[in-house]
Amino acid sequence: MNNEDSAQLEKNQQAVYKRLSSSFKNNRIGHAYLFDGSRGTGKMAAALFFAKLLLCEKPNNNVPCETCPSCRRVRSGNHPNVTIIEPDGQDIKRGQMSDLIFKMTKKGYESGRKIYIVSSAERMNVSAANTLLKFLEEPEGEVTAILLTDAYQAILPTIQSRCQRISFLPPSREMLIDALVKKELTDAMAATVSMVTADLDEAYRLASDEQFVHMRKTVLKLVEALDRHVHEALLFIHSDWIPLFKEKEDFERGLDLLLYAYRDIVSVKAALQSMPTYPDQQQFFNNLSIKMPYNQLSLMMEAILQAKKYLHSNMNRTLLMEQLVLNMQEGLRVV
Structure with missing residues (x-):
């Protein structure tokens, strides 16, 4: 995510952008967030924006600079303090959560906040969810969790209650068409599939x-x-x-x-x-x-x-x- 992507986030999810920037400005960073919204609403992009902002060496007006080594490493997926967890097959398994917690509590990492992003958090199996819950109940040091889901009700209520919920609006049709055209679809096909679904991934799949x-x-x-x-x-x-x-x-x-x-x-x-x-x-x-x-x-x-x-x-x-x-x-x- 670069400056252009940050501007796109501000345009498409203005309330989310303002809330994250305000949290940083006022130094009120939560230890756990739950980003919920349908697929294609930019939850992962927002999570990476927030990760860069929290780790940026020279933030500018509550926005990551995008040029410092920290921002560049988050963008390339190589920052040691940022971990992304995705489903292993159908589920997110207990072993993945155990490895994550070990990594988050292990000494020897770079100084500063540690951030972990759990994609498709609703797909944690019961053991994984309970393992994460224990960690959320007893956070250690500067650690921030960002859980992403398109099925909020499938998240354990005990996990919901320990996270700050940030809801993402579905994209407008104009936003969806713009995103599809950027993926090199024709204007005509982008306009047609945007009437069939508001989900960016599904729209692109249909058009292809x-x-x-x-x-x-x-x-x-x-x-x-x-x-x-x-x-x-x-x-x-x-x-x-x-x-x-x-x-x-x-x-x-x-x-x-x-x-x-x-x-x-x-x-x-x-x-x-x-x-x-x-x-x-x-x-x-x-x-x-x-x-x-x-x-x-x-x-x-x-x-x-x-x-x-x-x-x-x-x-x-x-x-x-x-x-x-x-x-x-x-x-x-x-x-």
Whole structure:
């Protein structure tokens, strides 16, 4: 994490940034923190920011300098006073906690505070959690624990009570798109996956999944077919849609992506400044918006929502899509 990353933390998690900086400024450093929030909210980045701040040789306005040897070693993962614990397989095991405690109490380390970061803390098995709990109850010297979790309720209440809880807000859609573009996704794909999930890791995984990319193309082809002729759309349902969207979860995702397409068309027609799901289709959607009155678009979107309800009632999916196509073409609800 460099100065740019620190600025990103301040922008994305302003309350967290202020609280950590204020704790340092007022010399009120807790011995244990519990960072909780969904995946992709920057918990590890914040933990490393705080570690650097606590160990920095020349902090500037309650921000790590990023240039001193201590900051550089934390950034490279080579600082002897910073230890990161991650699950060994499915769990964090007792042996890992025992080794950590030995390391934190061992003499001969560099002077100054020792910091340990426990990633996915909810995955500590019972023995590991109890071992950590004993250490939290009897902290020795300048030691700071930072536990990270995306499942706060899965943390033992006795551990919760001994930590200062700092909650992370889920990223805004704009923040998520920016982060995905920095990972070298196209603006178009970043915009689409950001409508499907607010989790950065899952969004990136979806965008890299060939099946999801194919799903996106198939949904847009159905919009094109519906614009041309109902019979073409019906043939497309049998030849392309049904074979691709085999699983119920995928089928529902396809309906969501279809709904987002027509929502984009409404936004274009109304000249709204909302962020589109398909920014690469704006010219095509503009042409459609000229031809389609608002009431037709509204009924088409309602038909998709009704189809989602019928999907959960286990209606035959081929029949469901045939009815949806017919009723979208006619501007009627699915019945």
